[in-house]
Amino acid sequence: MSSTSVSNKPLPPPTNTPVSAACIIDSLDALHWTDHADVLVVGWGAAGASAALEARAAGADVLVIDRFNGGGASALSGGVVYAGGGTAQQQQAGYADSPSAMFDYLRHETQGVVRDETLQRFCDQSVANLSWLQSHGARFGARMPKFKTSYPADGIFLYYSGNEAVPAYRGASDPAPRGHRTVSKGQSGAILYAALHDATRASGARCLTQSSVRRLVMLRTPGQPDRVVGAEVWRLPENHPKTLRHATCHRLANQWRNFWATKAEAWRREAYAIEAELARPVFIQARQSVILASGGYVFNNAMVRQHAPKYARGWKIGTAACDGSGIQLGQSVGGQADRLNNISAWRFITPPYAWPKAIVVNTKGERFCNEQVYGATLGHAMVEEQGGKAWIVLDAKLRRAAIFECLFGGLWAFQSLPALMMMLIGSVKAVSIGALAKKIGADVATLEASVQNYNAAIQEGRADELGKSSDMCEALRTGPFYALNIAINSPVFPLAILSLGGLRVNEMTGQVQDAAGQDIAGLQAAGRTAIGIASHRYVSGLSLADCIFSGRRAGKAAALFGKQS
Numbered sequence: 294m295s296s297t298s299v300s301n302k303p304l305p306p307p308t309n310t311p312v313s314a315a316c317i318i319d320s321l322d323a324l325h326w327t328d329h330a331d332v333l334v335v336g337w338g339a340a341g342a343s344a345a346l347e348a349r350a351a352g353a354d355v356l357v358i359d360r361f362n363g364g365g366a367s368a369l370s371g372g373v374v375y376a377g378g379g380t381a382q383q384q385q386a387g388y389a390d391s392p393s394a395m396f397d398y399l400r401h402e403t404q405g406v407v408r409d410e411t412l413q414r415f416c417d418q419s420v421a422n423l424s425w426l427q428s429h430g431a432r433f434g435a436r437m438p439k440f441k442t443s444y445p446a447d448g449i450f451l452y453y454s455g456n457e458a459v460p461a462y463r464g465a466s467d468p469a470p471r472g473h474r475t476v477s478k479g480q481s482g483a484i485l486y487a488a489l490h491d492a493t494r495a496s497g498a499r500c501l502t503q504s505s506v507r508r509l510v511m512l513r514t515p516g517q518p519d520r521v522v523g524a525e526v527w528r529l530p531e532n533h534p535k536t537l538r539h540a541t542c543h544r545l546a547n548q549w550r551n552f553w554a555t556k557a558e559a560w561r562r563e564a565y566a567i568e569a570e571l572a573r574p575v576f577i578q579a580r581q582s583v584i585l586a587s588g589g590y591v592f593n594n595a596m597v598r599q600h601a602p603k604y605a606r607g608w609k610i611g612t613a614a615c616d617g618s619g620i621q622l623g624q625s626v627g628g629q630a631d632r633l634n635n636i637s638a639w640r641f642i643t644p645p646y647a648w649p650k651a652i653v654v655n656t657k658g659e660r661f662c663n664e665q666v667y668g669a670t671l672g673h674a675m676v677e678e679q680g681g682k683a684w685i686v687l688d689a690k691l692r693r694a695a696i697f698e699c700l701f702g703g704l705w706a707f708q709s710l711p712a713l714m715m716m717l718i719g720s721v722k723a724v725s726i727g728a729l730a731k732k733i734g735a736d737v738a739t740l741e742a743s744v745q746n747y748n749a750a751i752q753e754g755r756a757d758e759l760g761k762s763s764d765m766c767e768a769l770r771t772g773p774f775y776a777l778n779i780a781i782n783s784p785v786f787p788l789a790i791l792s793l794g795g796l797r798v799n800e801m802t803g804q805v806q807d808a809a810g811q812d813i814a815g816l817q818a819a820g821r822t823a824i825g826i827a828s829h830r831y832v833s834g835l836s837l838a839d840c841i842f843s844g845r846r847a848g849k850a851a852a853l854f855g856k857q858s
Contacts, residue, residue, distance in 0.1 A: 308558075308561040338366060347844070347847075364483075366821075378395050407826060415826050426489075437451050444474075446705065453470045508524065518814050521582075588616075591610065592614075623805045638789070644702065653683055669830060688772065688775075715786055722773050724772055748768040805823075
């Protein structure tokens, strides 16, 4: 059996794991297996850790493989878990919630991306899943912020993380906050993942890091369905100086990704070059199942250009491990992917809290979206409907209020600094709305009408035409007027993106499905490698919650496969 060859220099695209066609064998004896496990988990983020923990709890021998040292996008996230149905934190904060109310809201957001039964099960299990995380060391709090925010300040751990408080989205039930941020200082993803990392180790799962799966092994037996029975894993040599450098490059790329993007990309390329030079293949058998949980594909430039070219200029969320390799591995054995064109684009405009009280317009000067909505809802409308271009239009009064919030409002640096720079040095200024329209290339009559209609509704006490609540509407009357460029390619205010599509799976077991909708034996997927709760529209915490839900589902089913055999 010939193994995949790798040259001594980076392969295009320069940060992706190269995935080859499946290795087809007619006997387990056809390969030399260097290791064995009941369950082989590919990817050690939140989904992979959850799968490993559940499989171990059921008695399976588990081996977890990660291209780097674990964590993935989960460790770099805000550590927010979307949970509801009556969590202890919701009750402590004085909010009533139920699985049915949670389901009614999420059904509007998810739009049938999973079956209603699956969504209901997600809501029914939400309290238990949060408790499960707490049993493994994560902590959550009940203190609420005063205003809606894209991410709560230190000391605040429960908030409206989606569109729950927006009248057009809330449904029949009173809105309940469901964003549960892990208790920590700073962004909480690292603390949440550390709890899962430590729990995985403590469970007895074995972990193989700085290793990547480049090929699945499929057993073909006459008269029986093909079955995935293992993987070809490319490992870096332990304790080699360049292996240590590989870990350092990954750490530096993640540490500096927000502040020095070009250097972060250079470190990713260097890490890939080390893999291309030194990694060598081994075969590892999976007696029961391989679980693909290696994230989405946003760091695979070729896949972005192929499936979502509108978003190619966006700022990628995650790590170099979000390279689409898990999706490609599933496809290599007949797995079907879906919604690969679905990207979450985060155009958060709150805080500062004064911004959504103004209006957002397209290049013609028309309002096109309720400014109060969750940032990914606004971002999707901007990219999909408006060519990725939009402006915030403020008057002098709202601009002053926003500047004050940025300077003295206790906001995170990533919330206040870009906003402050835009208002102080990156805005377009004019004495009138008409003059402002000319400066930004909008139609004068259209922008003037947008502002006039907005102001008139406020003055007359009428409902906002796009459904914004009255407390978030403030007339634009005090000149001069300002326009802030919030386009996808804004140099000061980048638009964050992540992929939502993935492999189609059996919603009871997480098994990857083929073109006929049949389960592929021995292969499962979880997290952003798979279609899940978060695969239609993203709200903060929903992806992590789905990683826990789908990871636990896959781990339990994988262990059951062994008991059934």
